[in-house]
Structure formats: C-alpha cells, structure tokens
Amino acid sequence: MKKIIILFIICFFCIWEVFPQIRKINRSRTIDAIENAVIIDSGNVRIWYALNARDIDKQDSYEDLQRLDIGLQLSKYYSFFTFNNDSLFVDWQKKNPNAKGKPHYLGIKHNYSGWCEYHYSEYIKNFGSNVFIEYTRMPAFLEMLNGKCEEQMPVQNWEILEDTLTVTGYLCQKANCRFRGRNYTAWFAVDIPIQNGPWKFGGLPGLILKVYDSDKLYVFECTKIEHFTKKFPITLNHYFNKYKNIEREKLLKYYKKIYEDFFNFAGINLIHEDGSPFIWKKIPYNPLELE
Numbered sequence: 001m002k003k004i005i006i007l008f009i010i011c012f013f014c015i016w017e018v019f020p021q022i023r024k025i026n027r028s029r030t031i032d033a034i035e036n037a038v039i040i041d042s043g044n045v046r047i048w049y050a051l052n053a054r055d056i057d058k059q060d061s062y063e064d065l066q067r068l069d070i071g072l073q074l075s076k077y078y079s080f081f082t083f084n085n086d087s088l089f090v091d092w093q094k095k096n097p098n099a100k101g102k103p104h105y106l107g108i109k110h111n112y113s114g115w116c117e118y119h120y121s122e123y124i125k126n127f128g129s130n131v132f133i134e135y136t137r138m139p140a141f142l143e144m145l146n147g148k149c150e151e152q153m154p155v156q157n158w159e160i161l162e163d164t165l166t167v168t169g170y171l172c173q174k175a176n177c178r179f180r181g182r183n184y185t186a187w188f189a190v191d192i193p194i195q196n197g198p199w200k201f202g203g204l205p206g207l208i209l210k211v212y213d214s215d216k217l218y219v220f221e222c223t224k225i226e227h228f229t230k231k232f233p234i235t236l237n238h239y240f241n242k243y244k245n246i247e248r249e250k251l252l253k254y255y256k257k258i259y260e261d262f263f264n265f266a267g268i269n270l271i272h273e274d275g276s277p278f279i280w281k282k283i284p285y286n287p288l289e290l291e
Contacts (some may be wrong), residue, residue, distance in 0.1 A: 037236065040071075040236045041076075041233075042231040043072070043231060044230070045194075045225070046070070046226040046232070047067070047068040047070070047198075048068075048225075048226070049065070049067070050062045050064075050066075050222075051063045051065070051066055051219070051220055052218065053221060056221060064079050065080045065081050066078065067083075071234045074125055074126045075124070076122060076235075077125075081119065082119050115139045118288075120139075121134055121135065121136040123199060123200065124236075130153045131150055131153065132153045132154055135149075135237065136251070137237070146239070146243045147243055147251055148243040148244070149246050154180075154202075156179045157177055158177045159175060160175045167189070167209040168225065172188055172190070173187065179200075181289065181291040182290060184211055186201065187211070188204040188205070189209050192207040198220040201220075209221070210222060217286050218288055252287065255285075255287060
C-alpha cells in the first residue's frame with residue numbers, strides 16, 4: 001500500500017509539472033470558488049465529526065474531519081480537512097502569485113490512498129423543500145464531470161432501542177436501520193432535539209452523535225458541538241450552478257471508476273522509464289451506498 005501511495009504522489013506531481021496551464025486554471029478556480037462562494041443560509045450551531053478515527057483524541061489519526069453546519073432553512077455537511085487545505089492554498093497563492101510549483105504541504109494531510117467523494121463532496125439538506133442535494137468536485141482532468149444530484153430527503157427506517165452510550169459528554173440512545181445496502185447503528189442525543197446527523201443520516205428524535213455500519217468500515221463520531229452567539233454564513237460553491245445534474249446511480253459509478261482506476265478513466269497514459277506502459281492496479285472501493 002505504501003508503494004501505491006508513493007507512486008500515486010510521484011505521478012501526480014509529474015502531471016502537475018507537465019500541465020502548467022491547467023494548473024494555473026485550477027488555481028484561479030480554487031480562489032474564485034472560495035472568495036465568491038454564494039451565501040445560502042446562516043447558522044449558529046456547528047457539529048464536528050471524525051471519520052474513521054484510530055484515536056478519537058488525536059486528530060492526525062482521522063481519515064477526515066467533517067463538519068455539519070445547521071442553519072434556519074438547511075444544513076450543510078462537508079470535509080473540514082479539504083476546506084482548510086483549500087483556504088491555506090488560496091492564502092499561499094496570493095502570497096506567491098508567480099510561483100511555478102506548489103507547496104508540498106498545506107494543513108492536515110489526508111490519510112487515504114486515492115481520491116474519495118467523502119472528501120470532495122458537500123451535502124445539503126433543505127428542511128423546507130425536503131430535498132437533499134449532493135455535489136462533488138471531481139479531481140483534476142475530470143472536472144467536466146463535476147456533478148450534482150437532487151433527491152427527496154433520504155429516509156432511514158430506524159428501530160429505537162433502550163441501550164445508552166455517552167458520546168462527547170451527551171447521553172445517547174441506540175437505534176438501528178438498514179440503508180442502501182448496509183446495516184447501521186446510530187447513537188443519538190436525547191437532549192439535543194435536532195433531527196440531523198453526519199452525511200445522509202437523520203430522522204431520529206435527537207442529534208446523531210455517532211453512527212457506523214455493521215462492518216465498521218465507516219465510523220462517524222462527534223468530537224465537539226459549537227454554539228455561536230453571532231451567526232456564521234453557510235455557503236455554496238461558486239460553480240454550483242455550472243455543475244451537471246447527474247442521477248445518483250450514475251454518480252456512484254463515477255465514484256467507483258475514479259477511485260479504483262483514476263488514470264485510465266481520465267485518459268492519462270503513464271509509462272515507465274523504459275517506455276513500457278504502466279498498468280495501474282485498482283484500489284478496492286467500498287462505498288457507503290451499495291444500492
């Protein structure tokens with residue numbers, strides 16, 4: 001696995017240097033997307049979740065750190081690691097406008113071997129219209145596939161049990177469900193009457209503070225809850241309206257192809273030093289949604 005990661009990084013930086021014009025465009029798009037983000041709501045409650053933490057007390061052991069911003073009309077769930085790296089990149093680019101390369105390290109590094117939608121997607125739950133929106137920023141060379149899909153708010157048919165557990169200092173109650181091919185266990189805070197949670201989860205009589213599938217391939221666990229006296233803006237990507245509408249099933253197929261076989265899917269031909277073609281080994285992909 002280490003060899004795969006190293007090879008991926010080498011290939012990425014080779015491509016980065018070979019395509020300076022595309023790199024320049026990507027830089028400006030990142031700056032534009034952040035500085036011209038569209039405000040769609042405001043909120044004063046933010047919940048932080050660790051994704052697949054090896055040690056909940058050590059942030060650098062998380063696969064990702066994610067946030068749930070709750071507004072009056074909607075909520076937004078997204079990767080803080082990605083948001084933070086983008087913000088740091090924009091600051092660096094402003095200070096180094098003529099730089100030919102890019103910094104080797106910005107903020108917290110991702111602990112994964114390839115592109116993953118859980119780091120580059122944002123999830124909007126619209127309370128009034130009961131509509132769920134997922135939009136994804138595709139990796140370089142596949143930006144033409146930047147997509148969004150809308151559906152009725154996903155429903156989990158929870159079975160509430162009597163078991164209890166304390167998460168982040170809150171007493172939580174247990175609930176089970178089967179959702180799109182996987183069995184889940186959730187722990188919701190009975191004293192926080194917010195019917196919401198990480199990713200697509202919600203619908204319980206309390207905020208979901210921890211949820212995981214039966215195989216524990218994906219574990220979301222709350223690390224803290226913030227309440228702000230002054231409301232903060234909830235924003236939408238500046239390019240959202242330019243994203244293509246894609247059916248959920250088709251978007252899932254894109255995710256699989258990008259994660260497992262990015263270079264072939266993007267039409268990038270890599271060769272060894274001797275000129276022979278490089279055969280990329282597929283990385284096993286285990287998505288949250290199996291159906």
